[in-house]
Amino acid sequence: MRADRVSLELKNSLSELSTLGSSLEQFGEALGLSSKILFEISLSMEELFSNIISYGYADNAVHWIKVAISHEDEMLIIRLEDDGIPFDPLKAEEPDCECPIEQRKIGNLGIHLTKKFMDDMVYERQGNRNILTVKKKITAT
Amino acid sequence: MEVVEKKQNGICILGLLGRLDSNTSPEFEKKIFEVIEDGTKGVIVDFESLDYISSAGLRVLLKATKELKRSDGKIVLCSMKEYIKEVFEIAGFVSLFPIVSSVGDAMEQF
Numbered sequence: 698m699r700a701d702r703v704s705l706e707l708k709n710s711l712s713e714l715s716t717l718g719s720s721l722e723q724f725g726e727a728l729g730l731s732s733k734i735l736f737e738i739s740l741s742m743e744e745l746f747s748n749i750i751s752y753g754y755a756d757n758a759v760h761w762i763k764v765a766i767s768h769e770d771e772m773l774i775i776r777l778e779d780d781g782i783p784f785d786p787l788k789a790e791e792p793d794c795e796c797p798i799e800q801r802k803i804g805n806l807g808i809h810l811t812k813k814f815m816d817d818m819v820y821e822r823q824g825n826r827n828i829l830t831v832k833k834k835i836t837a838t
Numbered sequence: 839m840e841v842v843e844k845k846q847n848g849i850c851i852l853g854l855l856g857r858l859d860s861n862t863s864p865e866f867e868k869k870i871f872e873v874i875e876d877g878t879k880g881v882i883v884d885f886e887s888l889d890y891i892s893s894a895g896l897r898v899l900l901k902a903t904k905e906l907k908r909s910d911g912k913i914v915l916c917s918m919k920e921y922i923k924e925v926f927e928i929a930g931f932v933s934l935f936p937i938v939s940s941v942g943d944a945m946e947q948f
Binding site: 739795 | 859860861890891892893894896897900903904907920921925928929930933934
C-alpha cells in the first residue's frame with residue numbers, strides 16, 4: 698500500500714527518533730527513493746527534531762511535535778510543528794567550516810547540513826507554534 | 839549501533855556498525871574516550887559497516903580528535919560510503935581528519 702501522507706505525533710524525547718526514522722524509511726521505500734536521498738532526508742529530520750527537543754523547551758513537561766510527511770509531484774514535503782520557544786533555523790548563524798581544529802565548534806552544524814541537503818525551507822510562527830516546512834526533490838537520478 | 843575494538847601494532851581500530859546518531863553517539867563517545875584515556879595515540883575509525891551519521895556523530899569525532907591532538911596522537915578515518923563522505927565534506931571535516939579507503943591504508947598513516 699502506498700500512503701500519500703503520513704502524520705505523526707512525537708514526544709519531545711530522543712527515543713522518538715527511531716519512530717521518525719522508520720516512518721521516513723517506509724514512506725521513502727514506497728516512493729522508491731534512492732538510499733542517498735533517504736539518508737539526506739533522515740539526517741535532516743534528525744537534526745531538526747533533536748534541535749527542537751534540545752533547545753525548544755524551558756520546562757520538563759512532555760510536549761508533542763507534529764510531523765507530516767507527504768509528496769507532491771517531484772517533491773517530498775515534511776512539515777514540523779512544535780510549541781517550543783520561537784526558533785527560526787534559517788536565521789541560525791552559519792558555522793565556520795574552514796577554521797583550524799582548535800577553534801572548530803559543532804554548534805549549528807546540523808542546521809548547516811540540513812540546509813545543504815534540503816531544496817526549500819520555510820519557517821513560520823503561528824501563535825505559540827513554530828511551523829517549519831521543508832522540501833526535497835526526489836527525482837530519480 | 840555496535841563498536842568493535844581491535845588492536846594492531848599499538849594502533850586501536852574501532853569498527854562502527856549501524857547508525858551513529860543522537861541516540862547512539864554517547865556509546866561511541868564513551869568507547870573512544872576509554873581508548874584515549876588508556877594512552878592509545880593512534881586510532882583508526884573504520885566506517886565500512888556504518889550506514890548513517892548525523893552531526894551528533896561528528897561532534898564526538900571532533901571532541902576526540904581535539905583530545906588526542908593534545909597528546910600528539912591522531913585519528914584516521916577509513917572505508918566511508920560516498921554519501922557519508924559527503925557529510926564530512928559539507929561539514930568541512932575533510933581538513934580535520936585523514937580519510938582513506940581501507941584499514942590497510944589507514945595503518946600506513948602512522
